[in-house]
Amino acid sequence: MNVFSYLKQKQPIVYDVFSKAIKQGKLAHAYLLIGETGTPLKQVGEFLAKTILCDSPDPFADEQCETCRRISQGDYPDYRFYDGSQGTIKKEEVQTLIHYFEQTPLEKKGIMVYLIHCVEGMTPEAENSLLKFLEEPNPSAYAILTTRNEAKVLPTIVSRCQSLHLHLVPRDEVLSDCKKAGVLEADAELLSLVVNDLDSIQETAGSKTYQNAKDAFEQIGNALCNGVPEARFTAENGALSLLSDRNSLQFFFEMMTFLFQDVVSASFHAPLRLPSYAKMTKKILEKTQDPKKTLLSIMKLRQEVNTNINGGLLVLHMLHQMKEE
Numbered sequence: 001m002n003v004f005s006y007l008k009q010k011q012p013i014v015y016d017v018f019s020k021a022i023k024q025g026k027l028a029h030a031y032l033l034i035g036e037t038g039t040p041l042k043q044v045g046e047f048l049a050k051t052i053l054c055d056s057p058d059p060f061a062d063e064q065c066e067t068c069r070r071i072s073q074g075d076y077p078d079y080r081f082y083d084g085s086q087g088t089i090k091k092e093e094v095q096t097l098i099h100y101f102e103q104t105p106l107e108k109k110g111i112m113v114y115l116i117h118c119v120e121g122m123t124p125e126a127e128n129s130l131l132k133f134l135e136e137p138n139p140s141a142y143a144i145l146t147t148r149n150e151a152k153v154l155p156t157i158v159s160r161c162q163s164l165h166l167h168l169v170p171r172d173e174v175l176s177d178c179k180k181a182g183v184l185e186a187d188a189e190l191l192s193l194v195v196n197d198l199d200s201i202q203e204t205a206g207s208k209t210y211q212n213a214k215d216a217f218e219q220i221g222n223a224l225c226n227g228v229p230e231a232r233f234t235a236e237n238g239a240l241s242l243l244s245d246r247n248s249l250q251f252f253f254e255m256m257t258f259l260f261q262d263v264v265s266a267s268f269h270a271p272l273r274l275p276s277y278a279k280m281t282k283k284i285l286e287k288t289q290d291p292k293k294t295l296l297s298i299m300k301l302r303q304e305v306n307t308n309i310n311g312g313l314l315v316l317h318m319l320h321q322m323k324e325e
Helices: 003-010 012-024 041-053 066-072 091-101 124-135 155-159 171-181 185-191 198-205 208-224 228-236 246-267 275-287 291-302 311-324
Strands: 030-035 079-083 112-117 141-147 162-166
Touching: 003 012, 003 041, 012 041, 012 162, 030 041, 041 066, 041 079, 041 112, 041 141, 079 091, 091 112, 091 124, 124 155, 171 185, 171 198, 185 198, 185 208, 185 275, 198 208, 208 228, 208 246, 208 275, 208 311, 228 311, 246 275, 246 291, 246 311, 291 311
Parallel strands: 030 141, 030 162, 079 112, 112 141
Antiparallel strands: none
């Protein structure tokens, strides 16, 4: 995504604060990026890291210089990235980071930057180790931390950082941007509930993972219009093969959650968030006795996607619960 345009157009406060700090040479040694699910925290965090290290910032990273390219390729030794969204960050990893950042920078620029995405994914021991380093930072080292839940971050870590908030762009505005860019309405409606900017929606909509999940969702959703037995038959005879990885399965359960949220809304004659699937929603409502109960079942199963449970069994279990309800 074009992070520069995103910050300038959608996040003017973050843009102004960071650009002034760069121009005036008054960067804080630690920043905490805070944003709800959907905001591009990881992309913005990396862009700010590039800005600090860029060979020719104006005032933000040009993303064309050798340093920016090397960071993108994971080939810049004075930049380190840890991702708490993909697994727990342990104390040993933080101690390794601290040991490295206490050394002299390897590059001529003499500046080191580390990015910890979703810092709430750290163990308490790892957080305490990081806190000690933040309290006595290496003068040549800068930290960029991100979180989707500030309440889960140690207050003492928050107090050692300058907080920058990424605010959700209104969904109507995102949908309008998608329409102007020619994004399919169904894709725009589904993805604007997951990500919050046009570039990320376009990138995700073109991925095979998303398209497989969407195909499985539409096949099973259309079959549900005729009852759970047909949906189970559809799942077992092709749809499940589209959900061969965790990411596609996660997308699928998110889509099913959004669909049944609309089914609940339709039961109260409330507006739908997925108008492209209005006919499907209406037919499923006619077949569902208790849409709220079904929605809760789907949401509980969605939480199990990242466990070691077989994805196909999760989908079949979802359909079994629908039949029981």
